[in-house]
Amino acid sequence: MAEKTLTEVFAALGAAMKPALDRERAEWDAHGAEATFRLEATGAILDQLGGNCPVQAEGTVDGQAFYFRARGDAWELWIGAADDWWTDRAWSIYRDYGKWPDAGWMPRHEALGFIVEGIEVYRAR
Structure with missing residues (x-):
């Protein structure tokens, strides 16, 4: 078996990931603007999502x-x-999401929606 160069390994990895990345990009294109608008309407400032x-x-x-x-x-x-965040929680909300490992692959627009949901619950307490 011939050894592969690092460039070949990364090229193969990129090719394998392309369908998932294309799907993620299409979901964001379809739903990202609305999800961002909903978050901005809460007055929240998003520093990082990814x-x-x-x-x-x-x-x-x-x-x-x-x-x-x-x-x-x-x-x-x-x-x-x-x-x-793990031991000094001021306030938190926890919700189930699908089956293992679905939540770790959650689309970004869904994450923004859950942040909005959490903010609404936080404010209603």
């Missing part, structure tokens, strides 16, 4: 930091000052 396994987002809402994380079969949103 990743897979986990999908993560950070920003601020009502002057408080927020952190969103979707992995495995659930998503969670934390809002409030926290030095460590």
Whole structure:
């Protein structure tokens, strides 16, 4: 078996990932603007959204930091000052999402929708 160069390995990886990336891009093109509008309507500021396994987002809402994380079969949103999101939770909401590992591959527009849902629950408390 012939050894492959690093360039060949990355080219094969890119070719294998292309269908999934094309699908993700098409979903964002179809739903991203509406999802972004819904988030902006809350007054939240999104600093970062991305990743897979986990999908993560950070920003601020009502002057408080927020952190969103979707992995495995659930998503969670934390809002409030926290030095460590895992042990010092100011407020959080947790929801199931599909089957393992669906949440880690959640489309970005769905993540934004769940952030909006979490903000609405946070404000209604």
